[in-house]
Amino acid sequence: MKNKAKQKQIAIKILATIFSFLIFGLLWEMLVRFSDVGRVMPGPLETLQSFFEHFTEKYSAYTLPEHVWRSLRRVLTGYFFAAIAAIALGILMASYKTIDAIVSPLFNMVRPIPPVAWIPLAILWFGINDGSKYFLIFWASFLSMVQNVYAGTKSADPKLIGAAKMLGANDGHIFLTIVLPSAVPYIFSGLQLGINSAWAMAIGSEMIRSTDGVGWLIIRGMDNNNLLQELVGILAVGIVGFALASVLRGVEAKLCRWNKRGT
Amino acid sequence: MSMEQERDLTKRQMIVCDHVSKTFYTKNTETKVIADLNITANENEFLVLFGPGQCGKTTALNVMAGLETATSGTVTVGNEIVTKPGPERGFVYQTTALFPWYTVMKNVEYGPRARGMSKKERRKKAQYYIDLVGLGGFENSFPNQLSGGMQQRVGIARAYCNEPAVLFMDEPFGHLDAQTRYLMQEEIIRIWEKERRTVVFVTNNIEEAVYLADRVIVLTNCPTRVKKEFIIDLPRPRNYTDDKFLNLRAEIQDVVDKTL
Amino acid sequence: MDKKRLKYFVISCTSVIVFLGIWYLCTAVLELVRPTSLPDPVTVVKTFFYKLTHKAPDGATLMQHMYSSLRVALMGYALSLIIGIPLGILMAWSKPIDLLASPVFDFVKAIPGLAWAPMMIILMGIGIASKGVTIFISGMIPCVLNAYVGIKQTKEVHLWVARTFGATRRQMLFKVAIPTALPYIITGARVSLGACWMTIVAAEMVASSSGLGYMIQQCRGIYRPDVIIVGMLTIGFLGSLLTALLGCIERALVKGRDYEK
Structure with missing residues (x-):
């Protein structure tokens, strides 16, 4: 009975x-x-048609999926390293007051600057090619992740830490079995924020300077007064962004089963 | 008095609180929670600390367990002075302090695992205590899938699984509904009779105190000190409506009323 | 206790000083990096005061750029508040609207705001309108999202209580649901402000003839990292200032109500 009601809801x-x-x-x-x-x-049907046509037809040198892949590759690379760095630094800052005191003021100086404002400087430093884009994507997602990791590591319930101590756990064991699991939900919401920023930054940096990728597609549409190409680009951006967020949500649901209320 | 001293001589003293006091300091205030506490618990005794709502019962228990340090005085458990939390003392919390990301099995075997016991051995031990508290079949459930009473059973099994010499219980049934509470009182006695330990049990419920205890220590309001001691020598299983039970209950109530 | 805090304060100060020192040493003294990629900190400070009153090298003073960016950003922000918050409330309160609007909204949410900028430029030309609309879209998303989540937090029990007292559905919305959602709505407004501020900078970099984003983008072309850094710091500072102002308004709005607990 319950199953049937659920099916109806899904329908x-x-x-x-x-x-x-x-x-x-x-x-x-x-x-x-x-x-x-x-x-x-152009209208919606025309846009959809063009969208599917460009699975095989090329915009400049690449088809649409190839452009998407080029953007995605930049995002995933930058994001991967940003996630590692953010988790490491966040945990270190939350665990050692001295590191916190050293890093926090520097971090607070740069944090209010939106990542897109780094684009010109990044291009001066790393060139107009992929180097600057990797840096920007890294930086954008790092900024939005590190605070969540920090807050998560700090969030461990002192009562649970006390309970673990009463059971004979040493500091290392407490860190692995209490502090880290407490931080996991926070880390995940950080990862979620991070992938959003990474994707936005990839589009942004491609729009400002590049020769391929979805961001390039959109900006080239503007330069040629070709709204059709832009709309196809926007559609692709939306689909990929949606997919990236969904994948992370799925992983989180699997890993944080204990965090949901009773079944 | 002389009778109590006699009793003390025949049994080994497991826990000794010697002139313990505790004051909390904040920026500009200081709150004296425990004035001067002298308590002893004998080996394998079920000792209940009973006191009104906001007295320093929990603080006293935390000091005995080593979760907090005394401002003055010492606590000795076995032959050692307590300075920090440790596995020789088990603790059952007021509200559930289970690790929500671990299953029942992993919660119960946490202590042995932390101390490096082999997987096979600790699984066997944990299974024994899970069965003892009556949770066989729930090994792979997460705490949030269990009812309040079952969660406290896991808490008891987890504390027992480390095989500590003494167990501290801080109003473990305070948040349960009345029916479950009665059931859990029976259960804790059943478990304790099977696996004897020195238990220090804190409660603000007179009935519970009389039902469980070998000895009840009535504490005063803040700052806490010992008000009076009662030896409960009723045979077990006890009956809440038994005349002797009700008399003892009334006697303790009398003492408490004078405190307020 | 205070001694400890002092210790960490000293560490923090040392950290900043060491950072600035290394920066100065690498640029002005040892000349490890070319001034066309990183100027020394003293030059940055000098450039800041110079840019306050001088139009070179990008055609407008810092003040003019600031005014231009702020004006557009705040316009778009106001619009996103006015439209986004009621839309979010409506979506959460009315089941049919929720079912029909949520899927499209969930999709639009996944598109970063600045992806709309080129399209708006084609439709409306390079000017205030196209940027305003782009900012409106990026700012509206967090407003809708938070208002939606906030209204959904309303407790059934509170609604039952209201119903027992004979409240109409409209009264339940205004007396129960919206007060419940207020802290979420305020958070949404704060996130939205950040999104708007970021999008204006990005939009100005894509296509514009004034504003802070335009300034730093132009100065990249002529290798003037000192002006870029001045621009970045100004952007960061203005962003913090706006957030702080919003915090003041927020405190005035929810005065006397302890929403945090």
Whole structure:
């Protein structure tokens, strides 16, 4: 019985999702048909068609999936190293007051500067090629992750630490079995924030200077007054961003089973 | 008085609190929570510390366990002076202090694992205590999937699994509903009769105190000191409605009323 | 206790001084890096005071750039608050709207705000309008999201209590749900401000003729990292200032109510 109710709910949700996108498409179509915007802006069907056509057709040197892959590769590389660095530094800062005192003031000086504002300097330092993009993606995701890791490491319940001590655990064991697991949910929300910033930064840095990637696609659309190409790019950005966030959510749900309320 | 001293001589003293006091300091205030506490617990005795709501019972227990340090005086457990938390003393918390990311099995075997016991050995030991508290079949459940009473059972098994000489219990049933509470009182006595340990049990419920204890120590309001001691020599299993039970209960209530 | 705090304070100060010292040593003294990639700190300070009143090398004084960026950012921000918060509340409060709007919103959420900038530029030209709309979109997302989550936090029990007292649905929304959501909405407003500020800088770098983002982008082309760093620090400082101002407004708004607990 419970299963059936659940199935019904899922069915409603799927229907609503389809309906939702249909209405959105309809509004878009109407906007294009019955207003001046239609002169420069393509409709939803045209956009979708172009989107699928470019799985094989090329924009400049690459097809759409190849452009996406080029952006994605930059994101994943930068993000991977940023995650390692952020987790390491966050834990160190939260565990050792001296390190905290050394790093915090420097960190607080640069933290208010939005990562995109680093683009010009990064290009001067690392050149206009991939070097600067790796740095920027690293930096953007690092900034949004490190604080969560720090807060998470600090969040361990003193009562649980006391309980572990009463059971005979030493500091190292407490760190591995109490402090780290307490931090995991925080680390995950940091990872989630980080992947968002990394993806946004990849698009941003490609828009400002590059020869491939989805960000390039969008900006080249602007330069050529080609809205169709831009919309295809935006669609791709949305799909990839959505997929990246979903993957992380899935991993989190699996790893943090204990964090959900009773079943 | 002379009778109590006689009793003390025949049994080994397991816990001795010698003129323990505890004051908490914050920026501009100081709060004296324990005035001058002298308590002894004998080997394998079920000792209940009973006191009104906000007196320093929990603090006293924390000091005895080594979770907090006394401002003056010493606590001796066995032959050693307590300075820090350690596995020779078990602790069962007021609200559940289980590790939410571990299953029941991993919670119970935490102590032996922390001390480096082999996996096979500690699994066997943990299984014994899980069965003892009546949770066989729930080894792989996470704490948030269990009811409050079951969570406290896990807490008891976890404390027992380290095989400490003494067990401290800080109002472990305080958050349970009345029915479960009665059940757990029976259970803790059953477990204790099977696996004898020195138990120091803190409660603010007179009925619970009389039901469980070999000896009840009534504490005063803050700053805490010993008000009076009662020896409960009723045979077990006890009956909440027995005349003797009710008399003892009334007697203790009398003493408490005078405190307020 | 205080002695310990003093110790860490001294460590922090030393850390900053050592950092500036190394920077100075590597640039001005040892000349390990070319001044076209990293100027020494003294030059940066000098450039800052110079830029306050001089238009070279990018066509406007620092003040003019600041004014230009702030104006557009705050306009877009205001718009995103006015539209985003009610939209979020509506989505959470009305089941049909939730079912129909959430899927599209979830998708739009995944698109970084500045990806819209080129499209808006084609549609509206390089100017305030295109940037304003881009900022509006990036700022609106956190507003909607937090208002939505906040309203969803409303406890069933509170609604039941309200219903027992004969509250209408509208009263339940305004007297129960929105007060519950207020702390979330405020958080949303804060996140949104950060998003707006970031997007204006990015949008100005993509296509613009004024503003702080434009300034640092132009100075990259002519190898003037000193102006870039002045620009970055100004952007960071203004961002913190705006956040602090919002904090003041926030405290005034929720005065007397202890929402933190």
